[in-house]
Amino acid sequence: MSRPQPGQSPDRLPEKPLPRWFPAALPVSVLVAVLWGPVYAAVLCGVAAVAVAYATTRKPELWHLAAGTGLCAAGVLAQAFAYYLILRDGSLGPHGSAAVLFLLGLQFFLHGRKVRRAAQLTLSALRRHREENGLLRAAEPLGERRPGARRVPFAMTSVFGAVVSGLGSLFLCFTLLALRDLLTTGDNPWWASLVVAALCAQAVLFIGLGNTILRTGVQYYDTVVSSPDDLAGRQYVLYLRSFRDDHRLSRPHRVPLAGAWPAAAVSLGQGEEERIADALSWAGPLVGVGAPGERVPRAGARRMYLPPDDWQRPVSTMMRGAALVVIVLGKGPGTLWEIREAMRILPPERLLLLVPMKEKAYDEFRELAGDLAPGVLPAYRRSRALSSRVRGIIHFEPDWTARFVALRRPPPLEDPLVGSLDRAMWPAMVRLTELELERRADGRRGEA
DSSP states (O other): OOOOOTTOOSSOOOOOOOOTTGGGHHHHHHHHHHHHOHHHHHHHHHHHHHHHHHHHOSOHHHHHHHHHHHHHHHHHHHHHHHHHHHHHHSSSOGGGHHHHHHHHHHHHHHHHHHHHHHHHHHHOHHHHHHHHTTOOOOOOOOOEEOOSOOOSOHHHHHHHHHHHHHHHHHHHHHHHHHHHHHHHOSOOOTTHHHHHHHHHHHHHHHHHHHHHHHHHHHHHTSEEEOOGGGGTTOOOEEEEOOGGGHHHHHSOOOBTTTBSHHHHHHOOOOOHHHHHHHHTTTTOOEEEEOOTTOSSOOSSSEEEOOOTTSOHHHHHHHHHHOSEEEEEOOSSHHHHHHHHHHHHHSOGGGEEEEEOSOHHHHHHHHHHHOOOTTOOOOOOOOOOOOSSSOOEEEEEOTTOOEEEEEOOOOOTTSOHHHHHHHHHTHHHHHHHHHHHHHHHHHHHHHHO
């Protein structure tokens, strides 16, 4: 079977005809130019040209990605302009217009993020290739609500988190007003700078606390998988990692020159584990073992909780039933056992390793792992570093020869981690698809 290149379709797509309303664009533009002037006519022609390009393009998901990015940018600009109005006027404006503008900008940003995520999944060459071969399944509900008392309803949790975040934004406004007075007034007491610093610290604290409440409320009401028996007959991806890496992989991307904690404190963006789940959605929903004793499951993979003294047997059972097993490299005897067990019972096409470390830490892991029979971990390959912690993936040839694929930056509008993983996993996905198609053909011949 010939292997297609990423994004290549088996047949050439036909050209889409122009929309029926296109011939009316020119006379309508002339009419607008006569009534309201050439500027409005030029704007109308520009909108019509963009609409025609969108209607006739072969990849409308690129337009959706651009539209989502534009909404996010408009939301950020609206929030920044609201802060500027507060700083200029010294108040929230007539009837709280600056606060309304800030809330509208926040809604634009959240909606734009949803549009970007949907467009990123539609743009995935892996999902498109699986769909062309009839292997892409619709998402099914998986798991059930975690047993236990829920003292605070989810709606109240959302309201409380939003109120705390709003107080943080209000403290930020006070900080800007105090900073303006500090810079424009010549005679200031010695403690004025301390007041501004305290207000700024309170703003960061309240915004971070509110966002943490919102994220925790969503996670607390997320579904969990009760037992491995619930996965029987389902298509899923088994996600294994060291529990010590959960905190790092659940945080949003790092802020350049500032680290990860500012993004985790003041951002409602997806964590890296959620992005990994999106990048692997072509193979099925992500299922992982939850850390013993954690109160709420982290966002990303559906959690399953196993007894600490008897976890190896059910993990081995889930490995056999998974469409794909993904193991995040990390120091610990549990991770080494999982890699060796996966190599023992799985074909090489169904195993994928994620590398969330730099070269020095990876070399230390190779020394700790030794020779993993039947395969040996390859040498590290450098590339332009992403803002994510995952730096590369390792997939295996049919003879267990390991290949290290470094993550490379995708086009600017795409999600950095999802887009880079979508391209890096292409060889592994093609071999897995071929294996599944061969099994399907063998099953049909057996039934005949």
